[in-house]
Amino acid sequence: MTSFSKAYKKLNAQQKLAVDTIEGPVMVIAGPGTGKTQLLSVRVANILEKTDSLPDNILCLTFTEAVATEMRDRLVDLVGQAGYDINVMTFHAFGTEVINRFPEYFYQGATMQPIDEVSSYAILSNI
DSSP, X not given: OXXXXXXXXXXXXXXXXXXXXXXXXXXXXXXXXXSHHHHHHHHHHHHHHHSOOOGXXXXXXXXXXXXXXXXXXXXXXXXGGGGGGSEEEXXXXXXXXXXXXXXXXXXXXXXXXXXXXXXXXXXXXXX
16 A cells, blocks of 8 residues: 555545545645645645646645645655655745745845844844
8 A cells, every 4th residue: 555545544534525626726724733734745646646747836835844844754755756846835935936036026126035143133223
């Protein structure tokens, strides 16, 4: 039995419905610790298995780095090396990537990069 089959078997009926819905968006509303990360990882694995979608054409957004890391690990477990090609990032990281990739569409060609300590101190002092 593959790791996908094992993971799929553990899902409840509503979770299986979400995983089996390949076309179009799916909204998952659930509290902490209810298996959202696992559900979304299994759905991505299912999409890769049943369609001609490429891993690098899939985007998974999360709120925290910890969940992004957890999702990446689960995807690698489910789909193997292809899991590293799936775009898994936080909303903030995604926004930063878009701004850095297409700066011409943002105010004065904005670029996003971490601020250094001296600049941070100067800004906070002015405030």
